[in-house]
Amino acid sequence: MTNHSRQNKLLVAVDCIIFGFDGQELKLLLIKRGFEPEKGRWSLMGGFVQPKESFEDAATRVLKQLTGLEDVYMEQLYAFSNPDRDPTDRIASIAYFSLIDINKYQQQLSDEFHAEWFQLAKTPSLIFDHRDMIDMAREKLQYKAAIHPILFELLPDKFTLPQLQSLYEGVYDAVLDKRNFSRKVLSTGLLVKQKEKEKETSKKGAFYFKLDKKKYQKKFNAFLNFIPNPHNLK
Amino acid sequence: MTNHSRQNKLLVAVDCIIFGFDGQELKLLLIKRGFEPEKGRWSLMGGFVQPKESFEDAATRVLKQLTGLEDVYMEQLYAFSNPDRDPTDRIASIAYFSLIDINKYQQQLSDEFHAEWFQLAKTPSLIFDHRDMIDMAREKLQYKAAIHPILFELLPDKFTLPQLQSLYEGVYDAVLDKRNFSRKVLSTGLLVKQKEKEKETSKKGAFYFKLDKKKYQKKFNAFLNFIPNPHNLK
């Protein structure tokens, strides 16, 4: 227990599950591996953890490498550690998932990795346990987005209610009633109506909204609707 | 990226946050370290991940080593990886939390580790980032127990409603109304009333209940109360 022996050391990688939303569909950014093993197959973007780097640092670095983005929403998903998950080497992988504004994503960087956005339902066959990672990420996203307003991280600064609703519908694979939906999201007080309309997708046009960043920060945890009644809390 | 170089390898440990409930208070099992570094200080029970072991395997092994228990509720909490978290070596730690029936715990095993149960509010100073681990575990427990009926994992086969209520009150540090509480838990259909009463803690005595294991399994996920209305799901 005390011998920090060399033989107990492991290779540790990070893998990034990157979600984006194009206004219609929830999407996932995958790369085509340009190196062995499994060269030519699709996978999540990943990389090895360096000696002086935390897992978060590594995931941030890897994400930036692929997308050019920093300061985006990222959350540790799970540590995958089956000794046989990579058939060639024993490599543990810490999976992170990110929510990015797909418009800020810098295409040119991705060319290097042959990256492509995939609809969730249409992802290709993936290496190792990356499919499990994605399934778990999706589940966690559903779980968390039901409680915290994280889906705004996928949207541009200005967005319309119909867009927001499509996003929720995509995440939950559900059809929602637009009257109830708009009442619910507006009742949070998190949205600020703009004067301009988005007029690409309809003749009438839909008003833009912006997120009230201050309230967003403040309400991020308050969004919880299941803890016992606040005034019973000691 | 392709060079799985030796120098990228890391020491990886697991640490176990072990919760128990004595009928009154939510408690935590800690050990007094009998080895360097930090010999003599309190810490979580942990151990290094072995070359052919998954992190889950390692945590299961470590938990059994301390408590003698297998097949208990265990969940991966988080991978802690700050390069400086252990000042002597770079060691990442994957934290797991467990919920055990404190009565099944085998005291004699723990003597070897000088283990003791602590009330959450009265935990001593701990090594490294173990305090952070515990805080996060508690938060996750609150989060999860609000949605899934996991707290039964802390109780013996037979328990009373007042005990169950104390448990919830301990986890949320809250005072609950017993009428509303009993209506709510009984409405889940998860509890089966027994004929015997527990007569230690009151003159009148409180009826024992058992968990309906089949319904528990079936309802474990159905307990969710926030997903969009089921009949809207595709």
Next chain:
DNA sequence: ACAAAAGTGTTTCACATACACCCATGC
């Protein structure tokens, strides 16, 4: 008979849901 904890029911209110019509505009 009294103290101590168990057990039980009703009212009120907020929120979630179901549901249908009018509006603005480009063509």
Next chain:
DNA sequence: GCATGGGTGTATGTGAAACACTTTTGT
């Protein structure tokens, strides 16, 4: 003038919360 998608209001039901008295029994 019509087709397309945007925007709004109401009625109903369910579940959460507040609240107080009776029961049992050991001493």
